[in-house]
Amino acid sequence: METLKRNFNLQDYTLYLAWIVSLAATFGSLYFSEIKGYIPCELCWYQRIAMYPLAIILGIAAYDNNKNMKRIVLPLSIIGGCISIFHYLEQKVPAMSAIKTCSKGVPCNVDYINWLGFITIPFLALIAFCLITLLMIYTKKDD
Template sequence: MTIKAPAGPWGLLLLAWLLALFSTLAALFIGEVMGQAPCVLCWFQRAFMFPLAVILAVACYRSDFDVWRYALPLAGIGALLALAHSLLYAGLIPQRIQPCSATGPSCSDANMTILGGIPLPLLALGAFVLIAILLLIIRRRTAQ
């Protein structure tokens, strides 16, 4: 049995929504079930991923292929935040400009990994970038 990739814009839209939904549920699972409190940058990333799950769900229901107009900015800003978080986690951003305070969870703590050491900020970056790519493909395939 082979699984074919969704070729049409509706299938791509569905894939983007599933990715946003899975990312949202994973963030909630890590925070609420595993008890790992999100850092400041994680909160900001959630502020852009959670609405994507809702917006893309409505777009799937309505077959709204112009969703890229309002979902792409959310994915782009979320990707920039996740990139900054990934660079901070990797130690490429100086410690003195970290947005995380001493009282809350650290943005670059060793607890920021899952699945045997994959950094959560890198996973968030991948999810935002994939959603953005899918939205751009939808835009190209539905352009008049």
């Protein structure tokens, strides 16, 4: 048991953990739209555009143990996180909702879910993007 503790290194599993986070976020967004029937707004689509490829890229990277993929993953996760922050602020800060980024279809300031008064769909996406970004920063690059 002691040798198992000494040999465990989180950096060896960061690709797998990031892949699991991206899969959970991808399937979560599909659950909200396809099963619950929530129509995604324009900003939700941009967040999906950033997240869905991460599920594929991180899956391939985890399978190949290719830690050099972080140079592809990091820009997508950071951009997606920035969109999530903007979307969350648009939902929660009244002055931001006046910007009207979603001009057609569902307004971007609609809260389909509002758990505990602050957890919304963009907040969940932000948590996923932040976790993926932190895991990629912590990933030790292959030499």
